[in-house]
Amino acid sequence: MENPVEIRDVTYAYGEGALRREVLRDVELRVAPGEIVILTGPSGSGKTTLLTLVGALRGLQQGSCRVLGHELAGAREAERVALRRRIGFIFQNHNLLGFLTARQNVAMALEMDGGTGEAQRLERAGALLGAVGLAEHTEKRPGQLSGGQRQRVAVARALVARPGLILADEPTAALDKASGQEVVHLLRDLARSRGTAILLVTHDPRILDVADRIVAMEDGRVVGDGSAQAVLG
Template sequence: MQSPIQLRGVTYAYGTGDLARPVLRDVDLTVAPGEVVLLTGPSGSGKTTLLTLIGALRALQQGSATVLGQQLAGATERQRTAIRRRIGFIFQQHNLLGFLTARQNVAMALELDPATTERERLARASEMLAAVGLAEKGESRPDQLSGGQRQRVAVARALAGQPGLILADEPTAALDRQSGGDVVRLLRDLARRRGVPILMVTHDPRILDIADRIIAMEDGRILPANEANSASAA
């Protein structure tokens, strides 16, 4: 089975010419189906930039990146848009629309599928809210939910479209210990049942135990495994 993520020699810089600032340097990374991988490291080490490249939110500059079978080197905007539709994104700020209910926020993830009716989308959204323990909160708006509940809605939204990959950027940063642990364990369990890999950027040492593998970054490079283990232990 092909790996959902295969990166070789990925290098990226902000700016051009004399003003170019390297952010990623010759990054190699492979993520297996169903694997939960955490990206750790200090701020500015390139973690979020790497995540956005894998998520086709930025155009690749140098190297090779195959994500869900699509080569991103030289990909058109149309091809990158198609890949983004197959990825579930979860961010530190849940990005829920305040004027929509929890169920409507989740159903939005299905609107790009012309084969589904509104009734089908709302039914699927209700199923996903039940899966994250919010069956009774479908008609609640974001301001009526706790931080942990809002992030659970974001998890439900990310998984509603049955993505082939989950990318998460600091999903527990705004949550307390209990809520953060609950959200990431729920995300891991739901994704594993579906065989969906997760690549998660985090500074949160409280959630390291959910990972199959921890990768540490520094100065735009992935550290060797022994250094990564030392960094995560610290």
């Protein structure tokens, strides 16, 4: 079975000429199916840029990045947009649409799938909200939910399209300890049950236990790759 993420010799820079600044240098990374990998490292180490490249949110400059079996080197915008429909995204802030209910927000992740009808979309959204413990809150708008509940809606939205890969950026940053752990454990359990790989960027040491592997980055390079104990000591 092909790895959901295969990165080889990826180098990326912002700016041009004298202003050019390399943020990734010869990065190599693999994420196996169903594996949960946490990317960690100081600010400016390049982990967020790497996440945006894997998420097909930026064009690749150099190297090879295969995501869910598709090579992103030279991919056009339309191709990257199409690939993004097969990836689940969880952001630091939930970024839910305030004028939609929780169920409608989750169903939005299925609207670009022409093979799924309206009733099916809402049914799947409702089922997943039930799975994240929000069965009672499906018709509430984000403004009527707590921070932890909103992030759980975001988790449901990321998972509802049955993606092969979830990319999460500091998903616990806006949550207290209990809510943060609840959200990442929920994410881990649901992803595992579906065989979904997770690549998660975090500074939060409280959630490192969910990872199968920790990848540490510094100055745009991978400086450690292994268990939490092996990488972080």
